[in-house]
Amino acid sequence: MNTAALTFSTVSKTFTRGRQVSALAEVSFSIQPGRVTGLIGPDGAGKTTLLRLAAGLLLPDEGEIQVLDMDALAEPLKVQSSISYMPQRFGLYEDLSVQENLDLYADLQGLPVAKRPARYAELMQMTGLSPFAERLAGKLSGGMKQKLGLACTLVHSPRLLLLDEPTVGVDPVSRRELWQIVYRQVQEAGMTVLLSTAYLDEAERCDEVLLLHQGKLLDQGKPAQFSRSVAGRTFQVSSNALSHRRLQETLSQAPGVLDALIEGETVRLVMETACAPAAEQLLPGQDIHITAVEPCFEDAFIARLKVRQTDAPPVEFSPSASLDKAEDDVVIRVDKLQRRFGDFIAVNNVSFSVRRGEIFGLLGANGAGKSTTFRMLCGLLPVSSGELAVAGYDLRRAAATARGRIGYMAQKFSLYSNLSVRQNLRFFSSAYGLRGKQQKARLEWALNTFELASFQDVNAGDLPLGYKQRLSFAAALMHEPEILFLDEPTSGVDPLARREFWARTNALAESGVTVLVTTHFMEEANYCDRLVIMADGEVLAAGTPLEMKMQARTVEHPDPTMEDAFIQLIEQRQQTSETAA
Amino acid sequence: MNRLAQMRLWGLIRKESLQILRDPSSIAIAFIMPVVLLFLFGYGVSLDAKHIPVGIVIEQPDRETQSLAGAFERSEFFSPQYFSVIQTAQKALDEHQIDGIVWLRSNFSAQLLSNSASPIGVIVNGVDSNQANITQRYITGTWQAWLSHYAESRGQSLQMPVSVEQRVWFNTALSSRLFLVPGLIAIVMTLIGSLLTAMVVAREWERGTMEAMMVTPLRRSEILAGKLIPYFVLGMGGMLFSVALAVWQFKVPLHGSFWLLMLSSALFMLVALAIGLLISIVAKNQFVAGLLAIIVTFLPAFILSGFLFDIHSMPSWIQFITYLVPARYFVAILQTLFLAGDVWSVVLPNIGALLMMALFYFLLVWRKFHKRLE
Numbered sequence: 001m002n003t004a005a006l007t008f009s010t011v012s013k014t015f016t017r018g019r020q021v022s023a024l025a026e027v028s029f030s031i032q033p034g035r036v037t038g039l040i041g042p043d044g045a046g047k048t049t050l051l052r053l054a055a056g057l058l059l060p061d062e063g064e065i066q067v068l069d070m071d072a073l074a075e076p077l078k079v080q081s082s083i084s085y086m087p088q089r090f091g092l093y094e095d096l097s098v099q100e101n102l103d104l105y106a107d108l109q110g111l112p113v114a115k116r117p118a119r120y121a122e123l124m125q126m127t128g129l130s131p132f133a134e135r136l137a138g139k140l141s142g143g144m145k146q147k148l149g150l151a152c153t154l155v156h157s158p159r160l161l162l163l164d165e166p167t168v169g170v171d172p173v174s175r176r177e178l179w180q181i182v183y184r185q186v187q188e189a190g191m192t193v194l195l196s197t198a199y200l201d202e203a204e205r206c207d208e209v210l211l212l213h214q215g216k217l218l219d220q221g222k223p224a225q226f227s228r229s230v231a232g233r234t235f236q237v238s239s240n241a242l243s244h245r246r247l248q249e250t251l252s253q254a255p256g257v258l259d260a261l262i263e264g265e266t267v268r269l270v271m272e273t274a275c276a277p278a279a280e281q282l283l284p285g286q287d288i289h290i291t292a293v294e295p296c297f298e299d300a301f302i303a304r305l306k307v308r309q310t311d312a313p314p315v316e317f318s319p320s321a322s323l324d325k326a327e328d329d330v331v332i333r334v335d336k337l338q339r340r341f342g343d344f345i346a347v348n349n350v351s352f353s354v355r356r357g358e359i360f361g362l363l364g365a366n367g368a369g370k371s372t373t374f375r376m377l378c379g380l381l382p383v384s385s386g387e388l389a390v391a392g393y394d395l396r397r398a399a400a401t402a403r404g405r406i407g408y409m410a411q412k413f414s415l416y417s418n419l420s421v422r423q424n425l426r427f428f429s430s431a432y433g434l435r436g437k438q439q440k441a442r443l444e445w446a447l448n449t450f451e452l453a454s455f456q457d458v459n460a461g462d463l464p465l466g467y468k469q470r471l472s473f474a475a476a477l478m479h480e481p482e483i484l485f486l487d488e489p490t491s492g493v494d495p496l497a498r499r500e501f502w503a504r505t506n507a508l509a510e511s512g513v514t515v516l517v518t519t520h521f522m523e524e525a526n527y528c529d530r531l532v533i534m535a536d537g538e539v540l541a542a543g544t545p546l547e548m549k550m551q552a553r554t555v556e557h558p559d560p561t562m563e564d565a566f567i568q569l570i571e572q573r574q575q576t577s578e579t580a581a
Numbered sequence: 582m583n584r585l586a587q588m589r590l591w592g593l594i595r596k597e598s599l600q601i602l603r604d605p606s607s608i609a610i611a612f613i614m615p616v617v618l619l620f621l622f623g624y625g626v627s628l629d630a631k632h633i634p635v636g637i638v639i640e641q642p643d644r645e646t647q648s649l650a651g652a653f654e655r656s657e658f659f660s661p662q663y664f665s666v667i668q669t670a671q672k673a674l675d676e677h678q679i680d681g682i683v684w685l686r687s688n689f690s691a692q693l694l695s696n697s698a699s700p701i702g703v704i705v706n707g708v709d710s711n712q713a714n715i716t717q718r719y720i721t722g723t724w725q726a727w728l729s730h731y732a733e734s735r736g737q738s739l740q741m742p743v744s745v746e747q748r749v750w751f752n753t754a755l756s757s758r759l760f761l762v763p764g765l766i767a768i769v770m771t772l773i774g775s776l777l778t779a780m781v782v783a784r785e786w787e788r789g790t791m792e793a794m795m796v797t798p799l800r801r802s803e804i805l806a807g808k809l810i811p812y813f814v815l816g817m818g819g820m821l822f823s824v825a826l827a828v829w830q831f832k833v834p835l836h837g838s839f840w841l842l843m844l845s846s847a848l849f850m851l852v853a854l855a856i857g858l859l860i861s862i863v864a865k866n867q868f869v870a871g872l873l874a875i876i877v878t879f880l881p882a883f884i885l886s887g888f889l890f891d892i893h894s895m896p897s898w899i900q901f902i903t904y905l906v907p908a909r910y911f912v913a914i915l916q917t918l919f920l921a922g923d924v925w926s927v928v929l930p931n932i933g934a935l936l937m938m939a940l941f942y943f944l945l946v947w948r949k950f951h952k953r954l955e
Contacts, residue, residue, distance in 0.1 A: 055795075055796045056953075057795055057796060057953055057954045058953060058954055058955060059953065059955075076952065077798055080796055080797060080798050081798035083796070084796070085793070087789050087793055089788065089789035091789045091791070091792060091794065092790070093596060093600065094788070095599070095600050095603045095604060096596060096600070100596070103595075104592050104593075104595075104596045105797070106592075107588050107589055107591065107592025107593075107595075108593070108797040108798070108799055109797060109798065110585040110588060
């Protein structure tokens with residue numbers, strides 16, 4: 001008799017996609033019933049494969065899988081009637097209403113008709129979907145879709161719930177609600193939950209964590225246990241003289257520092273060994289203030305995976321070609337911008353301006369209107385009303401030369417997968433008119449700066465995700481643009497690659513390039529000089545990260561995070577719209 | 582089947598029906614497409630030659646030439662134009678104003694009575710060989726009919742080597758509409774059964790709904806039946822609609838039994854659905870599924886089924902390929918049932934072939950479809 005809810009014994013899985021790719025290698029673990037277990041790891045670590053194996057959607061090449069004391073290989077149907085699984089892109093029927101989706105899953109899961117009204121009422125109340133029962137699922141917001149998906153999987157109270165990245169791209173408010181629903185199931189119905197996530201801060205909400213990296217299970221344990229491994233190695237550094245970006249940049253090169261991360265107005269350090277760093281040693285001649293802080297899961301994660309590259313070339317960027325300080329300081333101006341698709345208003349009354357050399361952020365959940373604003377700025381989409389100017393031009397009407405002054409990195413990987421790294425770079429540089437010696441020099445610069453030299457003959461499609469992102473970034477910089485548009489550059493990228501990305505962006509801004517960036521990672525807002533927070537196509541707030549957080553400061557919350565500020569803004573908005581209605 | 586299984590299957594069917602009702606493209610393929618196709622082929626496309634423009638060159642008008650010209654004038658096959666010299670007629674032929682020339686030389690009447698060499702010359706534009714053949718045959722026919730009539734009126738009997746008496750059966754008016762419209766029903770059903778089904782299943786893969794389906798207690802048979810039943814009903818609906826249009830709008834007679842038509846249609850529908858499901862197992866996105874369905878089912882049904890082009894005049898290796906096209910058997914059944922009646926010697930072997938195909942493809946679907954992702 002086995003008491004575990006799910007047991008993997010030396011499970012391996014290999015896929016053949018042109019070449020053999022090992023998705024999971026000899027993974028063994030068991031998870032206890034009645035708990036929430038988090039499956040943590042960067043993209044491509046094998047999280048989805050593991051969940052699909054547990055759900056009986058894939059067969060392992062080797063090893064055994066026991067689900068609720070049943071053999072997942074021998075009795076898939078029996079297993080599937082006592083578990084629920086929510087795939088990453090949850091399978092909602094968008095042309096069915098909320099109620100019809102629930103009915104379908106109740107039928108499929110064999111929930112007796114007599115028990116339905118009570119269960120429906122409970123789920124509707126829990127998810128806050130009752131006012132929308134007749135609405136088509138396709139017309140729900142991203143967060144509501146995710147909640148409906150969860151409700152569908154919970155319709156028959158499964159004993160084991162498998163969730164594949166349930167909170168990806170969901171706004172912080174919905175994220176918090178999703179977690180509440182999950183925990184309620186665990187506490188009230190004794191459900192066992194295994195969920196994967198790419199957000200490291202969510203690991204701390206789990207009872208237990210499985211850390212997966214490159215198909216291997218690195219560790220299993222309580223989140224606090226992970227954090228303890230870096231106890232005494234984490235510090236917070238603040239300085240009055242240096243900007244937090246500058247501070248982070250210098251500290252990350254300082255001796256003994258494993259990782260330096262911008263956190264609010266300060267910099268968080270993870271040291272290589274457990275000893276308090278001396279200010280003199282870190283930054284000679286600077287007035288900095290160092291305090292020890294409690295370690296968190298992300299610190300431990302980074303400490304485990306980051307190998308410090310001492311011989312890494314310093315990040316260097318040539319200053320922008322035509323940096324003319326005499327020009328008007330504002331390079332991007334957006335005034336009462338609106339974009340309608342039919343009767344749907346994707347962007348409404350958005351105004352902001354960006355100064356030269358600034359990192360300006362557009363922050364918001366998926367569907368907030370960030371990408372639509374971006375496309376209008378780049379001239380890819382006509383505006384419905386309002387005005388905009390980028391470097392003095394409306395790019396929709398301006399000549400091609402005006403476009404040569406901007407660089408654009410799209411949200412999706414938009415390079416040619418079947419061209420090599422070098423060929424891609426050469427193509428994009430010639431598309432911007434680079435020739436001969438100049439082109440050759442930029443090519444070498446890109447290969448060296450982005451550490452792509454060893455991959456230069458690899459097809460772009462075969463690159464690991466982090467390298468794909470580097471290549472896209474490099475391609476957008478080949479022609480030394482003055483203004484850089486980055487659309488969700490860190491989406492789906494693991495924490496290590498994200499750190500690298502921000503280091504490069506910082507260096508660019510320091511050299512005078514104006515950077516406009518969208519992100520749905522709230523903590524990344526701290527890298528911006530100024531930002532706007534968007535929701536439902538409108539700007540909720542604008543200002544510096546510090547100003548935003550100050551708005552949310554209360555007696556109980558003396559030091560709110562950007563996420564707290566965001567949630568507060570959203571709630572305020574809901575209250576005002578309720579009182580208005 | 583126990584109660585839970587019934588509940589699951591009913592849930593699937595209800596979901597699929599709601600989706601069909603809410604998706605304008607399914608309704609368009611089932612009901613608007615047949616109307617468009619039937620009207621296009623019923624009215625627009627005609628394989629018959631009528632009102633062929635011919636030039637009649639009359640070098641020396643007299644009673645005989647007038648009488649012959651009158652014969653062409655009266656025929657519904659021709660719209661004659663008149664020329665006095667061959668050169669202008671040839672120019673008109675070059676410019677595609679006319680498709681053929683009937684040349685009556687100045688000695689036409691004299692030669693006509695002397696029974697010597699042929700007194701008329703015929704030139705046809707051979708660019709479209711099919712049209713040229715038809716034109717030439719009709720000119721010859723009209724000429725011979727006039728000639729014998731002329732001889733009779735003069736109390737002579739004409740010496741002809743063989744005289745052919747023609748009788749056309751089944752489609753007595755030789756109207757291609759009567760022949761095309763029944764065949765179209767096979768095309769419509771192929772569209773619903775294979776193209777629509779392959780695409781809606783592929784859509785479920787694309788949107789991730791299939792993955793969620795797979796992890797429910799649904800059995801393989803239930804997933805398949807949940808797709809088959811709604812689209813079977815939709816396909817038969819499209820079929821009945823097309824039959825109604827054929828009979829009442831296009832006045833195509835239905836000589837055979839209606840129930841035999843239903844039975845063979847149901848069988849063909851199953852084959853089309855099985856192929857559609859098979860395609861969706863291979864192609865998991867809508868674009869590829871749609872293209873595959875068009876290449877594997879729609880185009881062969883159009884070109885190789887005998888619906889539009891006669892199978893017997895194809896090269897023998899292509900004739901061999903037509904045996905693999907299910908629509909071939911169904912088109913044969915349709916044309917027989919509509920135009921000839923319950924000719925068992927034609928209908929039975931074709932129904933047998935469809936039955937074999939249905940069994941073969943369902944077996945293949947059953948073997949290839951798994952509740953797994955690979």
